[in-house]
Amino acid sequence: MAQLFSTKSRKLRAELFIKHNGQCHICQGKILGDECWEIEHIIPISLGGEDSGDNLAPAHQSCHRGKTKEDIGRLSKAKRQRAFHLGGRVSRTPLPFGKQSKLKRKLDGTIIQREPRKRTDAP
Numbered sequence: 701m702a703q704l705f706s707t708k709s710r711k712l713r714a715e716l717f718i719k720h721n722g723q724c725h726i727c728q729g730k731i732l733g734d735e736c737w738e739i740e741h742i743i744p745i746s747l748g749g750e751d752s753g754d755n756l757a758p759a760h761q762s763c764h765r766g767k768t769k770e771d772i773g774r775l776s777k778a779k780r781q782r783a784f785h786l787g788g789r790v791s792r793t794p795l796p797f798g799k800q801s802k803l804k805r806k807l808d809g810t811i812i813q814r815e816p817r818k819r820t821d822a823p
């Protein structure tokens with residue numbers, strides 16, 4: 701995700717630039733002296749990346765903007781998957797005879813009424 705230029709020190713910027721041989725980590729191209737570049741989070745903070753050390757790399761401003769757009773898409777997908785995983789979202793197109801269905805098809809092909817689920821959390 702985009703990080704404001706002013707929050708990183710010049711020293712850190714210089715160290716990162718040298719560590720990555722002045723290479724944009726997205727397009728692998730050389731960052732020339734007159735080109736604008738930004739410090740980029742390889743794994744976005746919003747997806748659990750750290751704001752330090754190995755998760756930082758220099759990137760062209762234009763490359764960085766493109767990646768940030770993609771990251772926003774990935775973040776939205778991660779949020780949807782998380783909500784689905786935690787049961788916050790129920791499928792609008794459940795599988796026929798799936799766990800949500802009132803009917804159950806046995807392996808031999810007979811269709812029976814599914815028994816209501818028994819709670820298993822009681823001792």
Ligand SMILES: [Zn+2]
Pocket residue numbers: 724725726727728729759760763
């Ligand atoms: Zn680049």
